Amino acid sequence: MSECKRRRMIAGNWKMYKSQAETRAFFEAFLPLVADVTDLDIVVAPPYTSLGVAVDLADGTNVGVSAQNLDWRKEGAFTGEVSAVMLKDAGCQYVIIGHSERRQYFGETDSGVAQKTKAALDAGLTPIVCVGELLQDREQGRTEAVLSQQFIGGPGSLTADEFSRILIAYEPVWAIGTGKVATPEIAAAAHRFLRQCVAEQYSAEHAAAVRILYGGSVKPENIQGLRAQEDLDGALVGGASLDAKSFADIVKCK
Ligand code: PGA
Numbered sequence: 001m002s003e004c005k006r007r008r009m010i011a012g013n014w015k016m017y018k019s020q021a022e023t024r025a026f027f028e029a030f031l032p033l034v035a036d037v038t039d040l041d042i043v044v045a046p047p048y049t050s051l052g053v054a055v056d057l058a059d060g061t062n063v064g065v066s067a068q069n070l071d072w073r074k075e076g077a078f079t080g081e082v083s084a085v086m087l088k089d090a091g092c093q094y095v096i097i098g099h100s101e102r103r104q105y106f107g108e109t110d111s112g113v114a115q116k117t118k119a120a121l122d123a124g125l126t127p128i129v130c131v132g133e134l135l136q137d138r139e140q141g142r143t144e145a146v147l148s149q150q151f152i153g154g155p156g157s158l159t160a161d162e163f164s165r166i167l168i169a170y171e172p173v174w175a176i177g178t179g180k181v182a183t184p185e186i187a188a189a190a191h192r193f194l195r196q197c198v199a200e201q202y203s204a205e206h207a208a209a210v211r212i213l214y215g216g217s218v219k220p221e222n223i224q225g226l227r228a229q230e231d232l233d234g235a236l237v238g239g240a241s242l243d244a245k246s247f248a249d250i251v252k253c254k
Contacts (some may be wrong), residue, residue, distance in 0.1 A: 009120060009167065009234040010251045011043035011128060012241025013068060013096060014050075014217075023050035026244050027057035033248035037062060040100050042233065043094055043128075044241070055091030066128065069102060072112070072119035084116075084123035095120050096132045096236070098154060100173045110153025114149035117155060117166060127166045128236065129155045131194070135174035135184070144193055151197045160202050167211045169236040170194060175216025177238060184225040184232075189215045191230055191231035220249035227253055 013070050018026065023046050034042055045066035046054045054065045087095055089133035097120065098113035113129060120127040131150040133143045147170075155166055170190050191212045199207035212240075214226055215236030226232055241247045 003089060005167075006209065006233050008040040009043060009213060009248075010040060011045060011066060011094070011096075011097070011169075011213065011234070011236050012247050013045045013236055013238050014047060014242060015068070015101070015238060016047055017242055018046060018050055018083075020053045021049050023053045024057065026170045026242075027054065029062075029244035030248055031061055031063065033244060034251050036147065037114050037251055040251070045096055051087075051090050065091060066096055067092050067125075068096045068099065070095050070097070070116055070125075072115040074119075084119045084125055087120075088123045088125055092125060094126045094128055096130065096169075097170065100130060100132055100171055100226075102175060103119070104173075105137070110150055111157075112194070113154035114157045118162065121158075121162050121165055124138045129166055130169045130171050130215070130236070131155075132171040132173050132176075132216070138172070143190065147190065147193060148197055151194060151241060152201070156197065156201045160206065163198075163202055163206060164209065167213060167233075169193060169213040169215050171215035171236060173216075175219070179184060179217050181217040181219070181222045181226075184229045187226060188229040188231050191229070195231065218250060219221060220253070221244050223250045223253040 032145055043064045043066050045068050067087045070084045071155050074085050075085050102108040108206045117127045117129055131147055133146040137146045172182050195207045211233040213230050213234045213236045218235040218237045219240045
């Protein structure tokens with residue numbers, strides 16, 4: 001197994017927050033704080049309207065820029081949508097796909113997640129594909145069934161070559177924005193289960209190589225415990241990524 005070779009990633013998902021001026025202020029404060037970080041990938045995902053500012057300010061730095069969603073079609077009469085090709089053209093390197101808020105409020109399905117993931121890969125973007133169970137799934141003992149279903153219908157439908165170019169984010173829905181972080185043990189168990197799904201669908205090598213991030217109320221105060229779990233390869237951070245200092249503290253946790 002090659003766990004120790006996986007490069008960690010800390011990604012910030014800004015959701016529907018920050019104007020262009022606020023994005024500029026964030027980068028001006030954040031970049032110097034993380035300028036000496038070389039041992040992990042740092043990613044920021046602003047809203048569409050701030051992508052241009054973020055791409056310009058992150059250019060030539062150790063911070064990559066991600067979008068939060070995309071439309072799987074290349075172009076066409078789809079009012080309000082943005083394609084993977086357009087995101088690539090705008091300077092994005094990554095895109096978050098299948099976030100639970102998109103599943104919950106915008107009706108995203110596993111097959112839609114699969115289509116979007118393929119489109120992102122075709123355009124040369126690195127997809128960060130989210131999966132995660134609801135509180136009621138966990139309470140009813142259905143966590144693994146839900147994760148398995150989301151995996152098989154979404155990223156698990158890629159070819160082996162495609163799969164080797166994505167990241168997965170495990171985000172238990174009950175931990176998102178609630179302040180209720182999963183214990184490191186709960187998160188690690190889910191990550192191990194997902195790795196097992198990858199091994200069954202693809203190979204032991206794919207399972208050992210895929211990077212799986214944890215997301216859900218990650219803060220500077222709890223990153224250390226999560227960091228200690230060897231199956232966790234980093235974090236997808238919502239609220240705490242909006243503040244330059246707190247996001248930098250998460251990035252720099254040793
Ligand atoms: P949170 O969000 O850190 O605010 O819980 C995480 C996410 O939704 O990606």
